[in-house]
Amino acid sequence: MKPLKILTFSTLFPSSVRPSHGIFVETRLRELLKSGQVESRVIAPVPWFPSTNPRWGDYAKFAATPAREQRNGIDVLHPRYLLLPKVGMTSAPLTLALGARAAVQKLLDEGFDFDVIDAHYYYPDGVAAALLAKWFNKPLTITARGTDLNLIPQYPLPKRMIEWAANRAAGSIGVCAALMDVLRGWGHDPARLHVLRNGVDLERFRPLPQANMRAELGVQGEPLLLSVGHLIERKGHHVAIEALAELARNRPGARLVVIGEGEERAALTALAQRLGVADKVRLTGSLPNTDLLKWYSAADVLLLCSSREGWANVLLESMACGTPVVATDIWGTPEVVAAAEAGQLVAQRTGAAFAAAIEALQAGGIDRAATRRYAEGFSWQATTTGQLDLFHAIKEAAHHA
Structure with a gap:
């Protein structure tokens, strides 16, 4: 043929x-x-x-x-x-x-x-x-x-x-x-x-030893949260910062890394200062796809606080590295996050709702190997x-x- x-x-x-x-x-x-x-x-x-x-x-x-x-x-x-x-x-x-x-x-x-x-x-x-x-x-x-x-x-x-x-x-x-x-x-x-x-490219995105990645990247946190995407309102990084502030009241070791660049950078920095978590938020700027692997592997949870998404690749990329997700329950996202080992969906796009979902995810116990196995169904x-x-x-x- x-x-x-x-x-x-x-x-x-x-x-x-x-x-x-x-x-x-x-x-x-x-x-x-x-x-x-x-x-x-x-x-x-x-x-x-x-x-x-x-x-x-x-x-x-x-x-x-x-x-x-x-x-x-x-x-x-x-x-x-x-x-x-x-x-x-x-x-x-x-x-x-x-x-x-x-x-x-x-x-x-x-x-x-x-x-x-x-x-x-x-x-x-x-x-x-x-x-x-x-x-x-x-x-x-x-x-x-x-x-x-x-x-x-x-x-x-x-x-x-x-x-x-x-x-x-x-x-x-x-x-x-x-x-x-x-x-x-x-x-x-x-x-x-x-x-x-x-x-998802299961060879490019794969679990690397979490402790090693944290040491290499110079990050720590319990839990260590990740939010990836353009710094625009629709991606909801401000909600991720609000969720961190909620968590940090009881868990002062919580940290958030935001990967991306865009028009909201100054506003996000100001929000972190206003909420008293500026020392717990790190904005890396835009990073090449190849570097994301290390960050996904280092994190405990990926947050996707978007108001709109078709099919968010970052969700599968994170899961392929063994890191579960907490994401807004909108558009195509429920088709990606369709099992407990994938993570949690959040009905309300608020910091409090995301913080509660992070707590629930961690309380249930995170099995990074199970999260990876779930992602393997998305070749x-x-x-x-x-x-x-x-x-x-x-x-x-x-x-x-």
Whole structure:
């Protein structure tokens, strides 16, 4: 059987300049390629910016991104698109598609006549991919990952564009059932809605000796809590700090490490000082994926105090290292935390509720080996098989159309 030719399309894909950006999209593709049944090229557009001067921060990284590169044996093109200030949200699908059009044609001219466009993140990426699919007369799948369906549809015009793209797609994929329930609720054909959860790399994320990791990282705490993600309100690091303050009243040895960077950093630091736990909170900034393994292994509990999540990879990564989780009971999270050895779900997004759940988890006894065994049920194999079945079916249908 000839290999399937897949064009992966997303602004969420790592580059040599931003190696951790969208790593979950690359991971799913790499796992798919291991099947030996697929050839892939990636188009990962980046916003156009004129200067590589570091003082421009992330914008400079856009400018420094190479036009084309090889990553882990995958050919990745990074065409530029115009992201306009203020009106960017509604214009992005069109500017994204226009910016990528020449790159798609280039791949076709080079002989990569792909069978399907596999787009990730419904808006703007999925809508742009739907335009490209229409222009090049190719079938399309779009994967929903979280805020693209649980937040963005609050805006009427983006919602209409998402609806159009979903109608254009031969298949929609959700990383959790809750996301496909959104499209089902809008009246989309259930036969074209598929749940293919993210897996976890069980070789990369594995238990390391907890005491050794604490010594190496220079951390201590009883319990040692971890909160990982961008420093934005939605991720709830402020709730984690409030939970620490609650715990510390009776357990002065409690400590919290927050891994991530973002706009809330100053506010989080101020909150820790106001609650009297500044000496118990450590903000590490952003860390590479490879370093997270050590932090997960060092911690007693991972906290995920989010208000919205599709399928949070950090939960499985932590569990694969033997560390249970306490997480808000929202969206796809109950599909990840579905057994006692995985951790606890919290109905109320408050420091007091999280502190109580941490206490309950520890009182019940933490079996790190059992947590790891639970995570081993989330390998990538089922997702890879599901993708192959879907792509083959789409190719076959297009052939007979």
